[in-house]
Amino acid sequence: MKLGFSPEEEEFRAECADWLQGQMSGEFKDITGIPNLVSKIERRKEWEQQLAAHKWSCIGWPEEWGGRNATLAQQVIFAEEYARAGAPNRVNHIGVELAGPTILAFGSDEQKAKFLPGIASGTKIWCQGYSEPNAGSDLANVKTKARLEGGEWVVNGQKVWTSLAHYSDWIFVVARSEEGSKGPKGITFLMMDMDQPGIEVRPIRQMNGDAEFNETFFDDARCPEDSILGTPGDGWRVAMGLLSFERGVSTLGQQMQFRNELDAIIAAAKANGLVNDPVTRQKIAKAEIGLRLMRYGALRMLSNADTAKIDGAALTYKIQWATWRRDLGELAMDVLGQAGEIAEGDEYEWTMLPNMFLFGRSDTIYGGTNQIQRNLIAERGLGLPREPRGDK
Amino acid sequence: MEFAFTDEQAMIAETVQAFFRENATSERTRAAMEGDGIDRELWTSFCTELGLAGIGLPEDFGGAGLGMVEFAIVAEAAGSQVAALPLLGLATAAQAIAAGGTDEQKAEWLPRLVMGEAIASFQGIHGLDVSGNTLNGEVRFVPHGTAADVFVFIRKDGAWIVRKDQAGVSVTGHTTMDQTRPLATVTLANVEAEPLADAQAARDALHAGGWICLAAEALGGAQETLDRTVSYSMERVQFGRLIGSYQAYKHRLADMMVEIEQARSAVYWAACAVDEQAEEADLALHAAKSFAADTYFMCAGNMIQLHGGIGFTWEHDAHLFFKRARSILSMLGNGDWHREQVATLIMGEAA
Numbered sequence: 001m002k003l004g005f006s007p008e009e010e011e012f013r014a015e016c017a018d019w020l021q022g023q024m025s026g027e028f029k030d031i032t033g034i035p036n037l038v039s040k041i042e043r044r045k046e047w048e049q050q051l052a053a054h055k056w057s058c059i060g061w062p063e064e065w066g067g068r069n070a071t072l073a074q075q076v077i078f079a080e081e082y083a084r085a086g087a088p089n090r091v092n093h094i095g096v097e098l099a100g101p102t103i104l105a106f107g108s109d110e111q112k113a114k115f116l117p118g119i120a121s122g123t124k125i126w127c128q129g130y131s132e133p134n135a136g137s138d139l140a141n142v143k144t145k146a147r148l149e150g151g152e153w154v155v156n157g158q159k160v161w162t163s164l165a166h167y168s169d170w171i172f173v174v175a176r177s178e179e180g181s182k183g184p185k186g187i188t189f190l191m192m193d194m195d196q197p198g199i200e201v202r203p204i205r206q207m208n209g210d211a212e213f214n215e216t217f218f219d220d221a222r223c224p225e226d227s228i229l230g231t232p233g234d235g236w237r238v239a240m241g242l243l244s245f246e247r248g249v250s251t252l253g254q255q256m257q258f259r260n261e262l263d264a265i266i267a268a269a270k271a272n273g274l275v276n277d278p279v280t281r282q283k284i285a286k287a288e289i290g291l292r293l294m295r296y297g298a299l300r301m302l303s304n305a306d307t308a309k310i311d312g313a314a315l316t317y318k319i320q321w322a323t324w325r326r327d328l329g330e331l332a333m334d335v336l337g338q339a340g341e342i343a344e345g346d347e348y349e350w351t352m353l354p355n356m357f358l359f360g361r362s363d364t365i366y367g368g369t370n371q372i373q374r375n376l377i378a379e380r381g382l383g384l385p386r387e388p389r390g391d392k
Numbered sequence: 393m394e395f396a397f398t399d400e401q402a403m404i405a406e407t408v409q410a411f412f413r414e415n416a417t418s419e420r421t422r423a424a425m426e427g428d429g430i431d432r433e434l435w436t437s438f439c440t441e442l443g444l445a446g447i448g449l450p451e452d453f454g455g456a457g458l459g460m461v462e463f464a465i466v467a468e469a470a471g472s473q474v475a476a477l478p479l480l481g482l483a484t485a486a487q488a489i490a491a492g493g494t495d496e497q498k499a500e501w502l503p504r505l506v507m508g509e510a511i512a513s514f515q516g517i518h519g520l521d522v523s524g525n526t527l528n529g530e531v532r533f534v535p536h537g538t539a540a541d542v543f544v545f546i547r548k549d550g551a552w553i554v555r556k557d558q559a560g561v562s563v564t565g566h567t568t569m570d571q572t573r574p575l576a577t578v579t580l581a582n583v584e585a586e587p588l589a590d591a592q593a594a595r596d597a598l599h600a601g602g603w604i605c606l607a608a609e610a611l612g613g614a615q616e617t618l619d620r621t622v623s624y625s626m627e628r629v630q631f632g633r634l635i636g637s638y639q640a641y642k643h644r645l646a647d648m649m650v651e652i653e654q655a656r657s658a659v660y661w662a663a664c665a666v667d668e669q670a671e672e673a674d675l676a677l678h679a680a681k682s683f684a685a686d687t688y689f690m691c692a693g694n695m696i697q698l699h700g701g702i703g704f705t706w707e708h709d710a711h712l713f714f715k716r717a718r719s720i721l722s723m724l725g726n727g728d729w730h731r732e733q734v735a736t737l738i739m740g741e742a743a
């Protein structure tokens with residue numbers, strides 16, 4: 001059992017840090033430290049292309065698809081250095097972290113050739129069409145329909161909360177392709193071009209004032225028959241495989257961002273004197289401890305990544321970071337006080353800490369709510385009986 | 393990235409877990425609780441047959457080498473069965489002697505402690521009257537104090553060995569809430585204590601060993617309360633359903649697992665950091681002690697609640713966990729104190 005990385009891995013870290021810091025203090029200085037997903041989007045696409053040109057976009061992928069075949073440890077290191085350098089959230093993170101790995105795992109060679117270069121180079125942005133008005137936690141209840149017609153899939157229905165759909169070139173969609181099927185059976189995983197008359201996107205404003213997610217309507221939207229992953233009716237397996245990529249190596253990069261947020265709170269406490277308040281000190285210490293434990297939890301989970309048995313660290317990771325971050329937002333407002341409730345300008349736009357306070361309320365919802373996480377932990381981790389369904 | 397047990401560590405874990413599960417039975421622990429809180433037979437076989445008492449202590453003096461990670465593995469297993477053993481004395485006093493003692497002091501004490509021929513305990517003596525090496529006053533809250541043959545006492549400017557059979561030493565045991573580790577008061581009247589050569593090293597080792605031992609015991613105990621409650625929830629039926637099928641119940645168990653997984657990261661982070669002499673070792677130790685203790689107490693409390701009436705009985709083991717958890721919360725610095733140390737490490741002293 002060891003805490004750190006090997007000398008070769010540290011060498012790799014230096015290489016990453018060197019390049020990233022050079023970029024973020026040079027050509028891409030204007031997009032460092034952006035708190036959200038959507039501002040300066042054109043510049044961020046240029047940044048994606050810069051990453052790809054230097055083969056830093058998808059380092060874990062095979063070399064033939066623009067990656068470096070990087071080890072898990074190297075991916076972790078890159079993610080940490082990426083965030084440390086203040087590089088912006090990957091505007092195409094759904095493509096890079098979800099669609100790409102899923103295509104690598106389930107796609108044919110033709111599909112890989114068609115989709116992966118656009119993802120790696122940041123020229124094709126992806127979004128995730130899972131949730132629907134009546135299928136949230138209960139994702140298997142999707143009602144959006146897909147039928148084959150003249151060698152094409154024709155899709156009708158509605159998705160909701162689709163992050164970044166208004167900037168996306170491609171969407172992956174889970175749709176019901178077998179009439180009368182129920183639950184996870186009869187679902188197909190489709191990859192669809194957003195640029196067509198059959199797809200309409202309407203942004204939804206969020207409680208923090210931003211509009212990063214959307215309603216997405218499908219009205220005889222089309223894609224070729226072979227633009228699916230897995231076989232028709234077997235899309236649930238692909239959809240679930242994809243979710244397992246959601247808790248991948250990006251977690252440690254995300255933690256560097258959390259580090260920056262906690263440091264900003266400490267700086268605010270130093271500025272207004274609360275750093276001397278014993279209660280505030282307790283809360284900050286708790287947050288610090290939580291963050292450190294998240295790091296070592298992630299390292300445990302990644303060190304165990306190739307073991308087949310259910311890993312407690314992995315199973316509890318989502319609820320752990322989501323709850324920690326929500327609490328961090330509350331701590332930020334406790335420290336800022338009323339100053340945190342006044343925006344800087346005339347717009348309803350928030351700087352990092354107040355925005356985190358508001359956005360934190362979504363961390364415990366998307367990617368599986370805290371309640372759903374507890375169900376999963378209890379059922380998969382502890383072997384307790386499954387929740388009864390009301391419609392059986 | 394190797395933040396996982398090596399094969400050897402996994403083997404040690406398997407061995408000690410089996411050992412304590414088989415031998416540290418509720419029946420034997422309860423028998424020890426009637427006396428001085430030590431299951432002698434268990435301690436002897438742990439020290440002599442298993443040969444794991446020397447973990448983390450130098451081989452030249454009867455130790456088994458290895459480090460704090462391996463010690464934590466042992467303490468986790470012992471803690472999981474609330475074993476009535478003076479393990480904490482090894483983690484504190486023996487570590488202090490190994491780190492700060494002269495070769496004579498090590499030769500005199502370590503082999504005997506490792507073989508279970510002598511029992512050690514410890515305490516801080518900040519308020520005591522000390523002139524030179526002469527100690528006067530009452531040392532309260534000495535764990536397993538009546539059973540101990542030797543004490544290591546520490547304060548800011550010194551660390552000393554005191555033998556129980558020395559002139560001027562008297563020990564009074566107390567009826568203690570956690571009967572598996574009863575506390576005693578040691579009264580010192582003009583006791584000529586033997587100073588440890590390097591007091592600073594002794595103190596640091598005592599704290600590191602003690603905090604890791606308590607945190608690892610807490611981790612093991614917390615996991616066991618979860619496992620036992622899960623088992624119960626799969627047997628007990630109310631309203632025609634297993635109680636473990638109710639969501640309120642499941643979620644409480646899930647919350648326990650979430651805390652326990654973090655406590656596990658904390659304990660092995662701290663143990664590793666000490667072994668590697670990492671810069672963040674102090675922070676890790678304070679984090680581990682405070683977090684694991686809180687986790688254990690939360691889990692042990694839940695164990696009682698989730699068992700209903702049976703969980704409140706003397707006969708059921710839930711209270712053994714609960715009382716051990718309560719005692720760990722206070723021992724060697726409470727959570728608020730450890731968190732304040734963390735705050736100081738990251739932000740400096742409060743003005």
Ligand SMILES: Cc1cc2nc3c(=O)[nH]c(=O)nc-3n(C[C@H](O)[C@H](O)[C@H](O)COP(=O)(O)OP(=O)(O)OC[C@H]3O[C@@H](n4cnc5c(N)ncnc54)[C@H](O)[C@@H]3O)c2cc1C
Pocket residue numbers: 127128129130131132133135136137138160161162163164213362365366367368369370371372375387
């Ligand atoms: C910021 C943000 C971005 C998102 N981006 C995307 C995206 O890009 N693509 C996409 O497809 N989706 C996205 N989502 C949707 C997200 O995945 C869903 O909101 C989430 O799965 C919950 O579904 P729901 O909103 O329908 O809530 P519901 O499932 O209706 O849940 C409502 C409440 O009931 C609770 N609940 C539900 N079922 C149970 C149960 N069995 N036991 C106990 N409690 C239960 C929930 O925990 C919750 O508290 C996003 C959401 C947010 C907030």
